[in-house]
Amino acid sequence: MSLVKLIDPVPAGELGKVHFIGIGGAGMSGIARILLKRGVAVSGSDARGSGLLAELRELGATVHIGHAASHLKDADTVVVSTAIRDSNPELGEALRRGLRVIPRAAALAAVMAGRTGVAIAGTHGKTTTTSMLTVALQKAGADPSYCVGGQLVTTGLGADEGGGEVFVAEADESDGSFLMLAPDIAVVTNVEADHLDNYGDPQAVHDGFTRFTDRVGRILVVCADDPGADALAAVGRARGLKVLRYGEAEDADYRVTEVSPRGLGVTFQVEGPGIGRREVNLSVPGRHNALNATAALAVAVELGVPVDEVGEGLASFTGTKRRFEAKGEAGGVAVFDSYAHHPTELAADLTAARDVVASFSGEAGRVIAVFQPHLYSRTRFFADEFGAALGLADEAIVLDVYGAREDPEPGVSGALVARKVRLPAEHVVYAPDREQVPALVAGRARPGDIVLTMGAGDVTELGPRIVAELSAG
Template identity: 40%
Template sequence: MLRDAKHVHMIGIGGIGMSGIARILLFGGCAVSGSDVRLTSTVRYLQKLGAAVHIGHDPANVPHEAQVVVRSEAVKAGNPELECAAARGVQVMRYAEALGQLMRAYRGVAVAGTHGKTTTTAMIAWVLKRAQLRPSFVVGGNVPALGGSAGVGEGDIFVAEACEYSRSFLNLTPEVAVINNIEEDHLDYYSGLDEIRRAFADFAARATPDGIIVVNRDDADAVKAAEGATCRRVTIGFSKDADWRAEKVESSYGFTSFEVFRHGSSLGKSYLKMSGEHNVMNALAAAAVADHFGVSGEAIIASLATFPGVSRRFEELGDRDGVTVVDDYAHHPTAVRLTLRAVREKYPGGRRLWCVFQPHQHSRTRFLLNDFAHSFADADVVVIPDIFFVRDGEAERALITSEDLVREIAARGGEARYIPDFPEILKHLARNVQPGDILLTMGAGNVNELAEAFLAARSRTTTALQ
């Protein structure tokens, strides 16, 4: 068992989730070693905490005293450290299995859904922390105000993001399960929406009978998935019959206000430092979870108003020569559409919106090509670099390119341009963006580096990425 191990070795330790588990193990007194392909700020922080982290994968990295080896989902069979562990007979588990084992020692909260998992998980951790419940948490993004992507509290609650890819979330047995929404995604793994629906139904059934499942009342697939749960169901949404309901939603200049109702009774007006009805839904989920743990309605509303957000989730990075630069993690058609709409809400007045969208995965781009093509209506100009290559094989890579997406956007009346690499995109932006424009970078890859490079340039003459 992971929690009984005295020394754990982690392959791919620098990832968001893996580094979160590493932090929890370290704070619990476990010796942690690991490896990753790059020396990042996250890796340096783990080293500062006492983890022995190697750059590169090598059998020699696996200490003889390691009792358990945890592998990132990105680590494939044939990895030399995996083979070393197998040869020695050391127990090997995936990240999701490790997360599930950690959660068993707590009152677990698992947040699932095609969109909004990271923000909702962070909101829940934020509200519970401000209520002095001292939760532990693992979030799929960096939350500077919470001290990063993970934290260890002295309380008995553990909040974690629950990913549906490869049915990873079925390793969790939470007291509280959350399903924000269900859509087609990860079609390199799932055969289609029916199989995705069944996976979410299996997840809902894993919530403990004494707990609750929080489900989006306005998403028919989410409601259907929750039917098999043996625990009490709590609904959220804009529908009149939702247990937690938002009304009078208003967004302006990056702030959103709405009235919160619990079982038909108003709790008052709530505020968020972010735009978009999707974030209101995330807030309702956080409110329902906090209520389950005894946080008062007044405290919930006050905490939501102070929630500072998550890095790379509609994050305003700065201004260069009158151009406002925003970065977002959106990599699914629905998230792209909602983010662009939120940009228009935050920055009214007809400012020209440039969107540099880096597609994430060739398979996702191919399967959802038509949906992506319809997602950019709120952008004035779309620039698309090469697809971020991850998880797919070379055969899949050969089936689609960013140029295919550019053609589809143009066929629907949009202005789109394919520019393969970041240095050339920076040159194009330097020649064409004007004071008053908005530059939005979007994607789950490394497109945020382009935004940072654009801001770092001291003049309108671009500098190449280092």
């Protein structure tokens, strides 16, 4: 899908009866949940059932499995997922009837209106940072509303209506729709080339984030360690925003030092304006999560939360589903699952995995990466970079491409990535048959190893099956 046409946001109170096409998606179901809790009539459809759909039904939504024009009934507004194609019969009917049709981001902007909006943007880390900030604010009693592109381990939810004034939201740049948001406070964790099927080239990605900065009302928080994000600091200042920079850079406003792995967590020091020097302990691993937590801390402090309470909230954060999520252990082998689908994300998670395995097994433990490339276009753009990232593992098993919304491309498959992996050939396997993967992993893993399944597709289903295969062995 090309970059969305930007429209003026409509206040939630003016949406009328709302119908969601693709209501089962993480972002779509979250907005539907919030509208239901506000008393708005909600209906929707999705290709297949899920636990999320059952929860929405319990809250009062009318949910259909499958798509048909008749499902719209007396809807006033239709919200469309980016995964929906122009041929969808419900979309066609909505356009024929002249109904208000808006993308997910416009619906998110509608439910954020009237609150103190905090939007977390960035090529990577936005789901975890949004989740960390949400949990820290909840722990401090701020009771924020939130909408995250994943599910919090603490609540099992990706979105909910809170009683406080703050609304925390993940801002998705993939199709440019984050430009529909107008937050009071924004975080940009990093800016790198991605979604080039939509943007065309890296400069267009940077231009999109610059335009996002124009939408911010008061405070901009950027990572000083990332050149793309840090370049926005000058843009923000020119717009009259308060700009805060965080990271390990010596001149960062919130400076991170002494990052130390600690089992499945990490400990670090942070110095910042008005907070002095503080130790922060996290229950999630990785240097990248120390940076994510620091961004959340900076925002929470700006919102007036005492820093000690922020630290306690961050310490209580136990993760987001599909972000280095533990799936089980058998035969001395621990299995984790990650949504990582960009080379930088793979590298961050595999580096964290090495820290974790070193903490538990020393030099004896190894990291086995099971990677499913996501999208043919992304695989074509980043095959070399994926290969380099997977070289951080000891063993790499590469599945075929999960095409999602894209049609296959000649010559683009998991084999293209497998050929680029910088490991000896005997430590790399191309596995086009997903059913063979659990046995492949069990045959290679040994006590003390970590297995990490990675990708934005259905590779997540393999974690429990790998644990079962290890148990059977």
